Amino acid sequence: MVLKVQYPDAKWQFIADIECLKKFCMLLSPFENRLSCCSLRTVFKFLYALEFRFENIYEEFSRQFSMELDFEQEAKNIIDVHAAVMPKFSSVAVVPVVLSDLCSTRIITMTFLPVFYLP
Numbered sequence: 001m002v003l004k005v006q007y008p009d010a011k012w013q014f015i016a017d018i019e020c021l022k023k024f025c026m027l028l029s030p031f032e033n034r035l036s037c038c039s040l041r042t043v044f045k046f047l048y049a050l051e052f053r054f055e056n057i058y059e060e061f062s063r064q065f066s067m068e069l070d071f072e073q074e075a076k077n078i079i080d081v082h083a084a085v086m087p088k089f090s091s092v093a094v095v096p097v098v099l100s101d102l103c104s105t106r107i108i109t110m111t112f113l114p115v116f117y118l119p
Contacts, residue, residue, distance in 0.1 A: 001099070001102075001109060001110070001111065001112055002096065002109070002110045002111070002112050002113075003107055003108070003109055004071070004107070004108040004109075004110070005106065005107050006069065006071055006105075006106040006107070008106075010069060011069060014065055014066070014069060017065070018061065018062050018065065021057075021061055021062075022062075071103070071104070071105055071106060071107065071108050072103075072105060074108060075098045075100065075103050075108045078095070078096065078098050078108070078110065079098050079100075081095050082095040082096070082097060082098070094113050096110035096111045096112075096113055097110060097111040098110050099111070
């Protein structure tokens with residue numbers, strides 16, 4: 001059995017981290033156009049082709065990390081992935097089984113999967 005436990009102050013820490021990221025993105029935003037001229041020109045040209053903006057980074061990180069705090073949704077996602085993957089790909093893939101009766105808003109309980117290394 002494996003437990004994924006959310007620390008009691010995880011939401012507070014998340015909010016603080018996101019606020020720092022927001023401030024960082026706000027500081028860099030005025031320089032977006034100039035960054036494409038730096039030594040990392042190729043990387044920045046690629047990012048601009050994807051309509052990269054620092055404010056977009058903040059929004060996406062905020063969205064993704066807030067989803068990470070929702071353990072009930074994460075448990076449901078694992079259950080859905082297990083149901084979709086295991087019937088067809090059990091010979092080449094393993095997805096843990098969520099033990100729903102032992103889960104809560106701050107704990108996800110799953111079956112243990114032994115580690116194996118690819119040659």
